[in-house]
Amino acid sequence: MTLLSVENLQVHFRTPDGVNRAVDGVSFAIRAGETLAIVGESGCGKSVTSMSILRLLPEPPARLAGAIRFDGRDLLQLPEREMRHIRGNAISVIFQEPMTSLNPVLTVGRQIGETLRLHQGLSRKDAEERAVEMLTLVGIPEPRRRVREYPHQLSGGMRQRVMIAIALACSPKLLIADEPTTALDVTIQAQILDLMRDLKRRVGAAIMLITHDLGVVAEVADRVVVMYAGRKVEEAAVRDLFRSPRHPYTRGLMGAVPRLGAAEQPGAPQRLAEIPGMVPSLKTRIDGCVFAGRCPSATDLCRSHAPALEPKAPGHLAACHYAPKDALAA
Amino acid sequence: MTTPLLAVDDLRKHFLLGGGLLGRHARSLKAVDGVSFTLEKGETLSLVGESGCGKSTVARSLMRLFPPTSGQVVLGGRRIDDLSAGALRPLRRRIQMVFQDPFSSLNPRMRVRDILAEPIRNFGLARNRADLDGRLAALMERVGLPREALSRFPHEFSGGQRQRIGIARALAAEPDLIICDEAVSALDVSVKAQIVNLLQDLQKELDLALLFISHDLAIVEHMTHRVAVMYLGKIVEIGPRREIFLAPRHPYTQALLSAVPVPEPDAGRTRIVLRGDVPSPINPPAGCRFHTRCPHAFERCRTEEPRLDPVGGDHFAACHLDGAALPAQAA
Ligand SMILES: Nc1ncnc2c1ncn2[C@@H]1O[C@H](COP(=O)(O)OP(=O)(O)OP(=O)(O)O)[C@@H](O)[C@H]1O
Ligand SMILES: Nc1ncnc2c1ncn2[C@@H]1O[C@H](COP(=O)(O)OP(=O)(O)OP(=O)(O)O)[C@@H](O)[C@H]1O
């Protein structure tokens, strides 16, 4: 069952020097119980996409078009009052930057508690008890002491786990996690990923996971969307994507990740592979392929005609004129 | 032997917490509890370890964002931990830091141009206006941002782009040592590769020393010379990269390496799962601080604290098990 479907989403920012097409016609769907990972270059529109789902972007300067269907309703059409009921309850989010999204003058216990009181009508005392439970779940030692502390007294990783605790507090149907584990060490990371799996099992939640860590993607995602310059350039089941990436950008990404142990191999490269060049400005119209400026296989065709996003194998979409296409592609 | 660029000796930082209930004595949280290491010019030392083990506190103490509780910090042969703010000022340029959270470390009301010009002006590095402009343009190019972006504000950038601004700001001061506190963890893989390559190039060009704090162990392995593994305020293992990654000696290091996610679906591997209570830096466990979670703990570990002893060459580990009993594990 499709829980969320984003249809031809466009998010344009009006800026003094032109319109920034941060998200330019992106579509994808997430089924209940599924984990969809979104990966892609910094600035390609991942966070803007997730903020759009929650309607957290200031309009203006942002202008949104398209549709975001959640549980049968178009979130882009809902009045703010109803959105407020959805946020933190049916859909919750773990933001990329915990220090700026936590309130510095409230104890962490209050911040977790507020969400519970607001959405689940718990009493102050019950909310505090539950906050302690949540901190225990995310692996914070001495939760009873920590609920009374302020964000600046916590380490970066603890703040991140407080955000995770707030997001999980109401057992959301959709959890949007924007780089949830980058600030965490790998043992805590493993614990948090287990918690997210558990949320899926328990309440059949869907997870939209935004991350730069392809190791995490390989471990937890069912499907992956690859974005570049505000567009979706590839989508596939996780195994298909890692086994046979079709888009040159995706191949570049996979090539740029160092693997543990690689540095000790004889003849290991001194430098990491880069994708040369820079993302194009989103303020000028791009006629051809958005990746043409950096693609090792670009031709004149690529520079003049945008490739369509089309199936290259069953369930595997890519937007590239030259991506290999299986005979059986749907 | 020449003096190292940086020598840290028995550094401690204890945060005082408010008095307990019923007027008990004020307690302290031992965030960093006796950390020593040296760093040479042109060298990278990585600091890794559990969230909350004190890595950022080491970094902040070196930056003198707060005074250390005790211990010594010697920069280029000169003790700096006890200098007054005024005496420290000219030395501040030499250690720069790139923070974990780029957004809160950039002033939202300043344009990128002013963010980068501030250290250049503060330390009097530019000869004139044209020199300043040249430096700004070169910095932007170095970190892979378009020059037009100089006139924009931090909120107009994505998380990764903001981190590049933070790196440019650190470079602007022409430091000897850059402390990177999770500086590349928010970056996408290709920009991360660019920045890591950039840091390595700068290191070679400028003989820059790097103190690299990161949870990304594959990146650490790629770029570091030595690694220090911290647990609950102390270094439990320190050594050359190869030794740490191929033959880790401390059980905590082994568990850490075994938990690194592999970018291959269905990759088979065995993760060492740590059970037991995560201890508190207020009342650290007696004996070995890791004994509440160590899969190899035995009687002696509960009472006697292991010393950081040499286990071969430049490699040190703090564990009572002798080398023979501890199977060295390749990651
Ligand atoms: N408030 C805003 N005003 C103008 N432009 C914005 C605003 N917020 C974001 N943008 C632009 O939208 C684009 C997409 O940004 P977004 O934060 O979604 O990137 P991202 O994919 O999440 O990157 P990262 O991986 O670095 O977090 C960027 O070009 C950014 O500059
Ligand atoms: N200003 C402060 N007041 C009180 N306690 C603090 C303060 N800053 C840090 N601490 C505590 O010191 C300990 C070490 O924190 P630190 O930020 O150094 O950890 P870290 O190793 O950098 O962790 P992470 O990987 O999560 O960033 C933690 O228990 C933290 O709560």
Ligand code: SF4
């Ligand atoms: S369409 Fe052309 S430029 Fe674009 S990714 Fe494919 S080969 Fe490269």
Ligand code: SF4
């Ligand atoms: S000293 Fe004992 S408890 Fe500590 S790491 Fe070694 S075996 Fe484990």
Ligand SMILES: [Mg+2]
């Ligand atoms: Mg983002």
Ligand SMILES: [Mg+2]
């Ligand atoms: Mg830290």
